[in-house]
Structure formats: C-alpha cells, structure tokens
Amino acid sequence: MAFSEAIKSKVRKKAHLSCCLCKAIGVEVHHIIPQEENGPDAEENAAPLCPSCHETYGANPQKRKFIREARDLWYEICEKRYASDPDRLNEIKRLLQNTVSYEDFQSFKEELLSHMVQGLETPRNEEEILAALDELFDKVWYNRHQVHRSKVISGQKEINAEIWKQAQKAARKIEKRYGKAALGPRDDFEWGMINGKLSALRWVLGDEWDMLDT
Numbered sequence: 001m002a003f004s005e006a007i008k009s010k011v012r013k014k015a016h017l018s019c020c021l022c023k024a025i026g027v028e029v030h031h032i033i034p035q036e037e038n039g040p041d042a043e044e045n046a047a048p049l050c051p052s053c054h055e056t057y058g059a060n061p062q063k064r065k066f067i068r069e070a071r072d073l074w075y076e077i078c079e080k081r082y083a084s085d086p087d088r089l090n091e092i093k094r095l096l097q098n099t100v101s102y103e104d105f106q107s108f109k110e111e112l113l114s115h116m117v118q119g120l121e122t123p124r125n126e127e128e129i130l131a132a133l134d135e136l137f138d139k140v141w142y143n144r145h146q147v148h149r150s151k152v153i154s155g156q157k158e159i160n161a162e163i164w165k166q167a168q169k170a171a172r173k174i175e176k177r178y179g180k181a182a183l184g185p186r187d188d189f190e191w192g193m194i195n196g197k198l199s200a201l202r203w204v205l206g207d208e209w210d211m212l213d214t
C-alpha cells in the first residue's frame with residue numbers, strides 16, 4: 001500500500017511544502033516505519049522529507065524517533081508562522097477570492113515551487129547577487145543624498161565642506177553609472193520594492209529578514 005493522495009497533500013501543506021529536517025522546498029512523503037515492517041499508511045507515520053534527506057536518513061531505523069520529533073516541531077512552526085499576522089492572511093484570502101479558488105491557487109503554487117526548485121540547479125552566482133546588492137545600495141544612498149542636499153541647500157543643515165564635496169562627487173558617479181532617470185524620484189510603492197529586494201538579497205547572504213540597516 002501507499003499513502004493516499006489526500007494524506008500526502010495534507011502532509012505537504014502542513015509542512016509548507018518543506019522538508020522537516022533541512023527545510024528545503026519540495027518534499028516526498030516518507031514512511032517513518034517502512035512498509036516492509038507493516039508501517040501504516042496513516043498520517044502519524046508520514047514525514048515530509050526532501051529527496052536528499054529521504055535518501056540520507058530515510059532507511060536508517062535509528063533516525064525514526066528523530067524524524068518524528070523534527071516533523072512535529074516543524075508542523076508546529078509552520079502552523080505559527082503566519083498566525084501572528086491575521087491582517088495579512090485576510091488580505092491574501094481576499095485577493096484569492098477575487099481571482100481563483102484556494103485549491104486552484106495551491107496547485108498553482110506547487111507548480112511554481114517545483115519550477116523554482118528546478119531553477120536551483122542554476123542559481124544566481126555570488127557575483128550576480130553582489131552586483132545587484134551594490135546597485136540597490138547605490139540607489140538607497142543616492143536618495144538619502146538628495147534629501148541631505150535639499151537640507152544643505154535650504155540651510156537647514158550644515159556639513160563639513162570636504163565631506164560634502166566627496167558626497168557630491170559620489171552622487172555624480174552614481175548618476176553617470178545608472179542615468180538620472182533611473183534614480184528617482186520614487187513613490188512609496190517603488191521604495192517598497194527596493195527595500196524588499198534589498199532585504200531578500202541580504203537574507204540570501206545570511207542576514208535576518210527585515211534587516212534594512214544601510
């Protein structure tokens with residue numbers, strides 16, 4: 001026998017489609033007690049594991065208790081993950097109601113994620129990530145510089161002449177590199193996008209989410 005589609009789908013959803021050991025996206029539903037030992041096709045005996053963890057730990061009887069504990073902890077984390085933000089959840093639900101059914105959207109999401117997992121075979125390299133970060137930092141700095149500039153010009157702010165000269169020089173360099181049109185002004189939505197991109201890239205490099213110190 002094997003797990004029913006209903007159980008597999010439930011396990012995947014409870015785990016947010018991620019491996020309960022390494023948290024990689026894209027899981028197989030594993031029998032903790034194997035079928036050869038009459039392990040039941042029940043949810044209690046099922047664990048979401050990525051193909052790699054499945055291969056590494058799946059057949060090791062010593063790891064059964066560990067997998068079960070990791071699974072229960074992961075389910076708990078997944079359940080709490082978005083619970084603290086009911087407004088956002090409601091907003092997502094509202095958006096979904098206006099488009100497709102939740103089931104449609106789930107299958108769309110699974111498709112999208114499996115596509116992205118395939119993309120992991122050729123991820124962006126470090127050089128590309130750093131170049132993108134560099135550009136975002138430049139644009140954030142330039143915006144701050146413009147704010148300073150208007151304060152300096154209006155006399156609201158005094159600044160050391162030498163520092164100001166260097167700052168102006170850096171600003172000219174950035175204008176030359178990206179073109180003035182690409183440097184703003186930006187509305188709130190556009191700033192949101194820039195900060196989102198910056199936060200995502202910094203997360204990839206090991207920062208916490210929402211790390212926006214620049």
Ligand SMILES: [Zn+2]
Pocket residue numbers: 019020021022023024049050051052053054
């Ligand atoms: Zn894994």
